[in-house]
Amino acid sequence: METVSQLSLLLYPPATFDELISRRHDCAALSVAVNTRLRRGWQVRSQPLSSTRQLIIPSYLADAPEEIKTCLIEWALLPYRISRLHKAVLRERRSSLEKRIWSYIQSLPHAPRRGSRFNPARFSGDTAGSVYDLREVFDSVNAAWFEGKLAALVRWGDASSKTSYHMAKTDAAGNKVHLITIAGLYNHPRVPRFAIEAIMHHEMLHIAIPPYRKNSRAVIHGKEFREAEAKFTWFHEWRVWEREQVPFLLKRRWFKR
Numbered sequence: 171m172e173t174v175s176q177l178s179l180l181l182y183p184p185a186t187f188d189e190l191i192s193r194r195h196d197c198a199a200l201s202v203a204v205n206t207r208l209r210r211g212w213q214v215r216s217q218p219l220s221s222t223r224q225l226i227i228p229s230y231l232a233d234a235p236e237e238i239k240t241c242l243i244e245w246a247l248l249p250y251r252i253s254r255l256h257k258a259v260l261r262e263r264r265s266s267l268e269k270r271i272w273s274y275i276q277s278l279p280h281a282p283r284r285g286s287r288f289n290p291a292r293f294s295g296d297t298a299g300s301v302y303d304l305r306e307v308f309d310s311v312n313a314a315w316f317e318g319k320l321a322a323l324v325r326w327g328d329a330s331s332k333t334s335y336h337m338a339k340t341d342a343a344g345n346k347v348h349l350i351t352i353a354g355l356y357n358h359p360r361v362p363r364f365a366i367e368a369i370m371h372h373e374m375l376h377i378a379i380p381p382y383r384k385n386s387r388a389v390i391h392g393k394e395f396r397e398a399e400a401k402f403t404w405f406h407e408w409r410v411w412e413r414e415q416v417p418f419l420l421k422r423r424w425f426k427r
């Protein structure tokens with residue numbers, strides 16, 4: 171019997187996504203598309219109005235074995251809205267499906283790396299804004315508050331962005347690289363020097379005081395962070411400025427260059 175089943179595996183190509191979907195009774199509304207530009211991972215898009223979903227896969231998953239295709243289909247059909255009680259079950263189910271899919275991907279001869287391969291060269295571009303040069307702001311805050319010890323790439327966010335953030339990445343050589351993005355909102359002549367320094371100081375503190383885990387939750391702005399942040403000379407002026415001036419800037423769209 172063993173020989174026969176092995177033989178049939180050789181004779182019949184693995185079922186396609188469409189065949190696997192048509193065998194199920196719970197996923198008539200799922201379609202699968204290959205996106206050749208998808209370098210790693212896979213995605214699901216949903217059209218809430220028609221309650222259909224589209225699973226988008228990179229080309230190297232198009233010929234995956236049936237078991238992996240089934241995992242992908244099940245992953246794409248995981249419920250979005252779920253009671254608190256079922257949240258843990260759902261999370262476990264999702265992570266077990268993802269583990270199986272990733273272990274297949276990593277077994278491929280030219281396995282794409284899990285996680286991003288960060289290329290710092292892409293972010294060492296122009297840091298000059300309408301008034302402030304982020305490189306200069308970073309260097310002066312670094313010298314005044316961090317003994318010049320921090321290193322990071324800095325960039326402006328989109329002209330209409332309202333959020334600044336810090337990311338830690340690993341480059342191809344395995345080095346940790348910090349990237350600070352300052353919201354486009356701050357790229358405006360009406361933004362005072364203390365405000366750009368304060369937001370930079372906040373993002374730099376994320377390098378000096380990295381997030382840690384406590385009770386399986388990530389603590390990003392913990393007590394230590396808040397205390398260090400409040401020591402910044404212009405901290406309170408900045409908080410007041412943000413509260414009073416930012417809504418005004420947003421409303422007048424002054425930040426859109």
Ligand SMILES: [Zn+2]
Nearest residue numbers: 372373376391
């Ligand atoms: Zn923060």
